[in-house]
Amino acid sequence: xxxxxxxxxxxxxxxxxxxxxxxxxxxxxxxxxxxxxxxxxxxxxxxxxxxxxxxxxxxxxxxxxxxxxxxxxxxxxxxxxxxxxxxxxxxxxxxxxxxxxxxxxxxxxxxxxxxxxxxxxxxxxxxxxxxxxxxxxxxxxxxxxxxxxxxxxxxxxxxxxxxxxxxxxxxxxxxxxxxxxxxxxxxxxxxxxxxxxxxxxxxxxxxxxxxxxxxxxxxxxxxxxxxxxxxxxxxxxxxxxxxxxxxxxxxxxxxxxxxxxxxxxxxxxxxxxxxxxxxxxxxxxxxxxxxxxxxxxxxxxxxxxxxxxxxxxxxxxxxxxxxxxxxxxxxxxxxxxxxxxxxxxxxxxxxxxxxxxxxxxxxxxxxxxxxxxxxxxxxxxxxxxxxxxxxxxxxxxxxxxxxxxxxxxxxxxxxxxxxxxxxxxxxxxxxxxxxxxxxxxxxxxxxxxxxxxxxxxxxxxxxxxxxxxxxxxxxxxxxxxxxxxxxxxxxxxxxxxxxxxxxxxxxxxxxxxxxxxxxxxxxxxxxxxxxxxxxxxxxxxxxxxxxxxxxxxxxxx
Numbered sequence: 300x301x302x303x304x305x306x307x308x309x310x311x312x313x314x315x316x317x318x319x320x321x322x323x324x325x326x327x328x329x330x331x332x333x334x335x336x337x338x339x340x341x342x343x344x345x346x347x348x349x350x351x352x353x354x355x356x357x358x359x360x361x362x363x364x365x366x367x368x369x370x371x372x373x374x375x376x377x378x379x380x381x382x383x384x385x386x387x388x389x390x391x392x393x394x395x396x397x398x399x400x401x402x403x404x405x406x407x408x409x410x411x412x413x414x415x416x417x418x419x420x421x422x423x424x425x426x427x428x429x430x431x432x433x434x435x436x437x438x439x440x441x442x443x444x445x446x447x448x449x450x451x452x453x454x455x456x457x458x459x460x461x462x463x464x465x466x467x468x469x470x471x472x473x474x475x476x477x478x479x480x481x482x483x484x485x486x487x488x489x490x491x492x493x494x495x496x497x498x499x500x501x502x503x504x505x506x507x508x509x510x511x512x513x514x515x516x517x518x519x520x521x522x523x524x525x526x527x528x529x530x531x532x533x534x535x536x537x538x539x540x541x542x543x544x545x546x547x548x549x550x551x552x553x554x555x556x557x558x559x560x561x562x563x564x565x566x567x568x569x570x571x572x573x574x575x576x577x578x579x580x581x582x583x584x585x586x587x588x589x590x591x592x593x594x595x596x597x598x599x600x601x602x603x604x605x606x607x608x609x610x611x612x613x614x615x616x617x618x619x620x621x622x623x624x625x626x627x628x629x630x631x632x633x634x635x636x637x638x639x640x641x642x643x644x645x646x647x648x649x650x651x652x653x654x655x656x657x658x659x660x661x662x663x664x665x666x667x668x669x670x671x672x673x674x675x676x677x678x679x680x681x682x683x684x685x686x687x688x689x690x691x692x693x694x695x696x697x698x699x700x701x702x703x704x705x706x707x708x709x710x711x712x713x714x715x716x717x718x719x720x721x722x723x724x725x726x727x728x729x730x731x732x733x734x735x736x737x738x739x740x741x742x743x744x745x746x747x748x749x750x751x752x753x754x755x756x757x758x759x760x761x762x763x764x765x766x767x768x769x770x771x772x773x774x775x776x777x778x779x780x781x782x783x784x785x786x787x788x789x790x791x792x793x794x795x796x797x798x799x800x801x802x803x804x805x806x807x808x809x810x811x812x813x814x815x816x817x818x819x820x821x822x823x824x825x826x827x828x829x830x831x832x833x834x835x836x837x838x839x840x841x842x843x844x845x846x847x848x849x850x851x852x853x854x855x856x
Contacts, residue, residue, distance in 0.1 A: 321609060324641055324677065327401075328608045331679035332593045334456075335405040335420055337448065338430035339438035343460045347430060347576035348393070348406055354583055355395030355402060392634065392681040400590045403679055416619070418447050419692065419740060422707050423618040423636035425679060426593045429457045429569070433466030433493070436475050445480055452566045454594050455482065458585055463575040465494045470547060473571060483568045485558045487588050488581070489548050490573040492540040499536075500573055500581055501527065501544055503551075504558075510535060511580040522583065564594045596679035599638045601695075602703045606639050608678035612699025613640035613648065615682075617690050618707060620739030631735065632663070632683045633690040640698065642676040651695035651703040659696075661685055691853065692740050709814070709845035711790050712743050712758035715822060716765055719754055719781040730856045732776035737815065737853075742768050745812040745820060746854065755856055756812060757782070758790060787822035789829050794840035803836045814845065815853035 338344040393404040405420050421427065427448045429441060448455055459472055466472075473484045488500035491508070499510035508529070512521040525532055532541060562568035570592055574581020598605040599616075606614060619634040647658045662673040663683040676682050684690070693706035720729040733755055737744040742765070743758040759765050765782055772778045787810065793800045800811070800819045808828040809821045821841065823829045833841070 320641070321611065324609055324611075327641075327677040328596050328679065330399065331401050331403065331596055331677060332426070332590055333403040333405070333424060333596060333679040334426035334428055334589075334593065335417070335424040336428045336430055337417065337421070337441060337444035339432070339435070339440040342430045342432045342435075342438070342441070343576045344430050347428075347458065347460065347582070348404065350576050350579055350582045351402075351404060351586060352393060352395060353579075354586055355397040392683075394680070397586065398590060401680075402590070403681055405681065416740060417444060418710050419618055419707050421447050421451060421453065423616075423634075423681065424453060425596055426454045426456065426589075428589070429455050431457065431459045431472065431476075433459050433461045433469075433472065433573075434464060436467060436472055437479055442480070445482075449566060454564050454566055455569045456589055456593070457484065457569045457571040458576075459571065459573045460576050462490050462493050462573050463495070463497045463578050463580060469493075469573065470550070476569070476571075483556065483562070484571045485556055485568055486551060486571040486573075487558070487592075488572055488584060489544055489551070491536060491544045496537070496540060497575065497580060498540060499523075500584060501548060502584065503548065508532060508536075508541075509581075509584055511578070558592075560592065563592060596638075596677075600705050602705070603701070606702055606704075608639050610639035610699075610702075612697060612702075613642045613646065614638050614695065614697040614699075614702045614704075615642070616696070616704040617692055617694040620686060620690060620692060631686040631688070631739075633686040633694075635682050635684055635696060637676050637678050637680045637682065638704065639678055639702075642673075642680075642682065644672065644674050646698060648696045648698045649701070650689065651697060651701070652691070653689075655689075657689070657696070659684060688735075688738075691738060709743055710760070711843040712760055713788050713790075714759045714762055714765065715745075715785040715787045715790075716757050716759075717754050717783040717785065718757050718768070719783060720778065721781055722779065725778045728776045729772070729778045729780070732772045732778055733856045736768055736771060737856075741771070743814070744856070745814055748811055748813060753856075756785070785822070786824055789823040789826060791821050791823070791829065791841035791843060792845050793819040793821065794842050794846070799839060803839050806832060806836070808832070813854070815855075817854060818845070 336344050336348065393406055395402050395404075405424050421444070427444075429445060429448075431437065431441065445455070457476065459469070469486075469490055473486065476482055476484055486503060488502050488509070490500055491498045491510075499508060501508050506527045508525045508527055510523040510525070512523070523535070525535075527545075558570065559568055563570060570588065572581060572585040572588065574585060576582060596608045598607050600606075601614075615635040615637045617633045618636050621632050621634070642659075642662070644662055645658065645660055647656050649655070650657050661684075662676070663671065663685075673682050693704075695703045697703075718733065720726060733744060736742060745756040745758050747754075747756065757765055757768060759768075769780050769782060772780050792814070795802075797819055800806075806821075809823045809832060812820050812822060814820050821832070823832070829841075832839070
């Protein structure tokens with residue numbers, strides 16, 4: 300979903316400012332902030348999420364993620380496999396109120412094998428927080444997710460975490476982001492010391508020194524704010540640490556850059572914060588500044604043109620499907636990002652793809668495994684809808700004038716395997732499970748061009764994705780399966796479809812398969828084979844991201 304500021308006036312932006320309903324909608328939109336956290340595994344994403352919820356009053360005690368031990372399980376993880384392994388492998392939505400703002404945190408998978416689900420979640424985000432480990436700096440997964448944010452022009456706020464452990468120099472970390480990502484940085488605060496001598500931060504805008512004291516594990520940390528020239532600082536912080544921090548700040552001021560909100564919202568300048576999520580150092584200053592600087596819900600691109608959040612009629616799109624979040628009820632939930640207007644419980648909306656009218660009688664707000672019925676929602680919010688098999692990722696729901704948002708693309712998988720069902724009598728459950736897991740985006744499913752080969756091909760970003768599919772098929776659908784790896788690791792969609800592929804004649808060193816929308820996909824063993832085909836057939840256009848599709852029913856197993 301593009302968040303560009305269009306030249307043309309967004310749909311719905313011309314209503315009278317004297318309209319009291321519009322005034323209430325405008326106030327609700329201005330209060331909302333929506334963001335996702337992007338990071339490499341083990342950078343501390345789930346810990347930071349928990350601490351933000353702690354400061355927002357959404358939970359009373361934060362629990363760090365641990366694979367072993369009896370420590371409190373984190374609120375944002377709900378699947379049994381997540382609890383066993385101490386990782387986040389699904390996405391959920393966490394909403395809390397803080398300092399007059401309603402914050403929607405789109406919790407994304409932190410495990411490297413689940414980056415595609417994160418890509419889709421970024422379609423619903425207005426802002427992104429890029430979390431870095433102070434010792435490791437930029438890591439591969441962070442780079443991949445940054446590129447998706449750049450593609451969508453999402454504002455990026457950088458939080459450099461684990462400052463309470465030995466790490467690299469702050470100036471070096473800033474320089475790496477600027478040089479390797481081409482993203483200008485503006486540190487909003489600057490660290491005083493690091494490792495076991497990390498004492499706090501200097502707020503660059505107010506020139507205040509914020510000192511932190513270690514709190515009881517899982518509780519809010521105590522903060523002391525002092526003027527930068529306060530005499531008592533000398534007795535609270537080692538003089539050499541304070542002197543070094545102020546010297547480095549002088550270097551930054553000498554660079555002459557200003558904090559420009561237009562550049563921040565265009566995704567060209569990143570405000571940077573330092574802290575430690577584990578010890579709560581710097582989390583509150585980050586949250587306060589983020590809510591002040593972050594982009595509020597913006598116009599979204601649709602087939603009919605950009606749609607203003609203040610458009611009177613409700614509209615939204617499905618960015619995620621999740622089956623069986625509650626094992627007792629075998630439910631299926633569609634997550635809808637509200638894009639415009641005021642959503643109300645029991646309202647009847649139009650389903651753009653099918654043209655059907657749907658009454659939304661039990662909309663839910665989900666918080667980990669807890670849920671409550673939503674009475675109303677506004678742009679930037681996410682609601683959960685019971686999904687009886689009607690919704691697909693990218694679907695638009697609307698009330699009033701027709702609108703249909705752009706679909707969400709599929710990203711290139713890197714691991715491919717046949718999924719075998721050794722028990723023919725369980726085929727009905729096998730087919731149901733595969734179709735539902737494909738619908739919710741747990742895995743991409745491809746099909747052999749030979750119709751006699753009925754076994755689906757699983758296409759995943761990482762190996763753990765295949766394990767989760769097998770785990771869920773057995774635990775949720777009662778089907779044991781066998782996975783047989785294929786010798787491919789590169790996929791490309793043929794931009795011109797079947798006619799373009801047929802025009803080049805026979806091709807070698809690749810396998811042709813179909814995706815769920817009956818589009819040709821070429822599988823290669825390696826990049827060398829891909830480049831060889833490009834040399835042999837330079838006119839054949841190949842894409843690493845699937846063309847966006849909307850309004851077309853996918854093929855089922």
